Amino acid sequence: MTMPGLPTTAVLTELYAWLLEHHGDTVDADRLPAIRTELERIGADGVPGAVVELGCYQGAMALWMRAVLDASGQQQRPVHVYDSFKGLPERGEKDPELFEPGFLKAEPEQVLALHDRWGRTPPVIHPGWFADTLPGQLPAQIAFAYLDGDYYDSIRTCLAACVPRVVPGGALIVDDYADLQANPKAWNGLPGVKAACEDYFNAPSPLEVLVGGGDLAFGRYIAPAPSARR
Secondary structure, eight states: OOOTTSOHHHHHHHHHHHHHHHOTTTOOTTHHHHHHHHHHHHHHTTOOSEEEEEOOTTSHHHHHHHHHHHHTTOTTSOEEEEEOSSOOOOOOTTSOSOSOTTTTOOOHHHHHHHHHHTTOOOOEEEESOHHHHHHHHSOSSEEEEEEOOOSHHHHHHHHHHHGGGEEEEEEEEEETOOOTTTOTTSOOSOTHHHHHHHHHHTSSOOOEEEOOSSSOOEEEEEOOOGGGOO
């Protein structure tokens, strides 16, 4: 595989294809470029703070984020990942009967091994349920947050912890945020995600729907200046 010393465009191109082939259950041809766009923007705009991922599974998206940061001159920006590493919790009343508890269970060692395979600095890993780790272990300043918690309670917990820490101009993307009016193609298998966003922000949600070529379900929040925050 391509090593870090070769041109960054070659590294990202090869990594993109490899992730789609080997981790297509958690990343896809719409998610990867959407995340890349946000990370390159915060770098170009000089937005301070860390990058965090809530729900990292085996670390495929974390690896992509690290590679994009490195390729865009943001080698010193830290990445923090949070996951129970016990799989999904019990679903709540607003979540569908889609997955069994424990589904998507992974190990921190898988995250480390994936980064090692590609010669990338691993993220800071925070094992545990969001309610236990986020209050005391989130960076004080967040430039970009990727929320992939799947369920209503998880997303509400993530929003409550992250939104106040996202610096002005920073961004937060919520995976599985399906607004079918704005994007009829979006996958709507986890409706608790959108419900959590609407309840947290008080509907209508300030999240902008991102549209891809397929069934991308992404909602993006850009943090306003302090005087404009709710």
